[in-house]
Amino acid sequence: xxxxxxxxAHFFAxxxxxxxxxxxxxxxxxxxxxxxLIPELRNKHVLDLGCGYGWHCRYAREQGASxxxxxxxxxxxxxxxxxxxxxxxxxYIQMPIEDIHFPDSPFDVVISSLVFHYIQSFDTIxxxxxxxxKPGGTFVFSVEHPIFTARSxxxxxxxxxxxxxxxxxxxxxxxxxxxxxxxxxxxVKYHRTISTYMNDVIRSGFRIQTVQESxxxxxxxxxxxxxxxxxxxxxxxxISAQKxxxxxx
Amino acid sequence: xxxxxxxxAHFFAxxxxxxxxxxxxxxxxxxxxxxxLIPELRNKHVLDLGCGYGWHCRYAREQGASxxxxxxxxxxxxxxxxxxxxxxxxxYIQMPIEDIHFPDSPFDVVISSLVFHYIQSFDTIxxxxxxxxKPGGTFVFSVEHPIFTARSxxxxxxxxxxxxxxxxxxxxxxxxxxxxxxxxxxxVKYHRTISTYMNDVIRSGFRIQTVQESxxxxxxxxxxxxxxxxxxxxxxxxISAQKxxxxxx
Numbered sequence: 475x476x477x478x479x480x481x482x483a484h485f486f487a488x489x490x491x492x493x494x495x496x497x498x499x500x501x502x503x504x505x506x507x508x509x510x511l512i513p514e515l516r517n518k519h520v521l522d523l524g525c526g527y528g529w530h531c532r533y534a535r536e537q538g539a540s541x542x543x544x545x546x547x548x549x550x551x552x553x554x555x556x557x558x559x560x561x562x563x564x565x566y567i568q569m570p571i572e573d574i575h576f577p578d579s580p581f582d583v584v585i586s587s588l589v590f591h592y593i594q595s596f597d598t599i600x601x602x603x604x605x606x607x608k609p610g611g612t613f614v615f616s617v618e619h620p621i622f623t624a625r626s627x628x629x630x631x632x633x634x635x636x637x638x639x640x641x642x643x644x645x646x647x648x649x650x651x652x653x654x655x656x657x658x659x660x661x662v663k664y665h666r667t668i669s670t671y672m673n674d675v676i677r678s679g680f681r682i683q684t685v686q687e688s689x690x691x692x693x694x695x696x697x698x699x700x701x702x703x704x705x706x707x708x709x710x711x712x713i714s715a716q717k718x719x720x721x722x723x
Numbered sequence: 724x725x726x727x728x729x730x731x732a733h734f735f736a737x738x739x740x741x742x743x744x745x746x747x748x749x750x751x752x753x754x755x756x757x758x759x760l761i762p763e764l765r766n767k768h769v770l771d772l773g774c775g776y777g778w779h780c781r782y783a784r785e786q787g788a789s790x791x792x793x794x795x796x797x798x799x800x801x802x803x804x805x806x807x808x809x810x811x812x813x814x815y816i817q818m819p820i821e822d823i824h825f826p827d828s829p830f831d832v833v834i835s836s837l838v839f840h841y842i843q844s845f846d847t848i849x850x851x852x853x854x855x856x857k858p859g860g861t862f863v864f865s866v867e868h869p870i871f872t873a874r875s876x877x878x879x880x881x882x883x884x885x886x887x888x889x890x891x892x893x894x895x896x897x898x899x900x901x902x903x904x905x906x907x908x909x910x911v912k913y914h915r916t917i918s919t920y921m922n923d924v925i926r927s928g929f930r931i932q933t934v935q936e937s938x939x940x941x942x943x944x945x946x947x948x949x950x951x952x953x954x955x956x957x958x959x960x961x962i963s964a965q966k967x968x969x970x971x972x
Contacts (some may be wrong), residue, residue: 631891642891643892644955646870646890646954646955646956646957647953667936667957668917668934682921685918685921687917689896704896705896705897706892
């Protein structure tokens with residue numbers, strides 16, 4: 475299933491109001507950690523899978539990337555990307571990310587932020603990313619953390635007063651569809667274990683470089699005191715991996 | 724702190740009754756997964772960190788390892804290992820695993836089962852394991868899963884009838900001491916995040932090969948129906964990693 479909630483008017487209107495939509499990357503609590511995983515981009519060719527408003531595409535250009543391609547399934551998202559983050563060296567392509575095909579491995583870096591948990595076949599995406607990267611190229615992505623996606627409810631356990639008691643985990647080893655809600659709409663996510671994320675990346679021929687689990691920056695903790703709950707369970711998992719210079723053994 | 728609960732008579736008496744003590748490896752629910760991470764052992768030199776009763780040492784010999792060294796802090800454990808799993812090619816050494824020092828990188832494989840969550844400095848252990856492995860050698864270990872160790876209680880949330888509702892996670896990003904109980908005794912464990920386990924291994928010069936999170940075998944599920952709860956949250960994390968043939972970049 476190639477899901478495109480963002481072209482639904484109500485859903486898109488709600489998405490438009492999120493801090494990460496209004497403020498761009500600085501409004502995303504995990505950006506300080508994802509950014510640290512992105513390699514030097516100067517004179518690099520960059521692909522962004524599920525580019526949304528194009529914030530990462532613009533960031534890549536600001537860092538000196540020579541060309542950037544942003545792929546997204548949603549026409550509305552790309553319209554917004556062209557309004558907010560237009561640049562002659564950025565190309566926005568409307569396409570499900572499952573369908574990408576770039577022959578001759580043109581990219582140095584492939585980025586994807588918070589998209590793969592909407593994708594049924596992560597292993598297929600890994601192989602496609604591998605194929606479109608130059609040897610030595612880097613694959614950096616974030617997903618909702620398996621601790622977060624394990625239960626369909628994807629919410630805290632609270633007491634009678636609404637105080638957050640703990641984060642519940644259940645059905646962790648049962649991978650697959652989670653019918654859940656996001657921005658008051660029904661969405662389908664795919665829960666995968668941490669080991670599946672790691673092993674699919676490795677089996678595609680990548681070498682894992684760094685693994686991160688989101689926690690708020692000190693700055694964010696001061697600015698938004700409720701962010702301290704983000705220390706209680708990780709909402710996002712981030713991985714950087716390198717395509718082997720020579721084929722994997 | 725170098726913790727040695729196993730030389731406490733009460734604790735040891737309780738440990739002796741555990742299925743994994745009575746039945747050996749087949750009594751350990753995660754063995755089928757850990758075993759799959761262990762490379763070919765024929766004619767290999769093997770080190771087992773925290774060897775306990777020596778079951779893994781014996782397994783290594785049964786698989787054709789030419790020599791095996793088992794290290795454990797507990798005299799009682801090693802006495803039992805010598806009773807149960809004696810072999811002229813197995814040497815048992817009483818020593819905290821933090822103190823190992825084997826010059827000239829003599830080992831092909833280093834195994835450690837369910838020990839590192841008792842160790843304060845995992846990064847130091849990783850470096851020591853790296854130093855004592857031959858280039859191309861394999862490091863395979865299991866630990867209690869960070870989902871399991873996050874809260875000191877390390878137990879299910881149950882309803883009034885004692886039914887398990889879900890597994891609670893809290894304070895995940897707060898690494899360090901968890902004063903908890905095991906076999907009715909107070910023990911100190913060290914909680915670390917998944918990213919710390921991964922990154923410490925990688926930064927020591929290893930390449931992650933496979934990551935596994937425990938789930939019961941089909942056989943175990945048939946034999947012990949309650950094991951189905953082990954699909955609800957992973958109790959153990961297992962990693963295999965290879966020492967680079969050439970120094971890491």
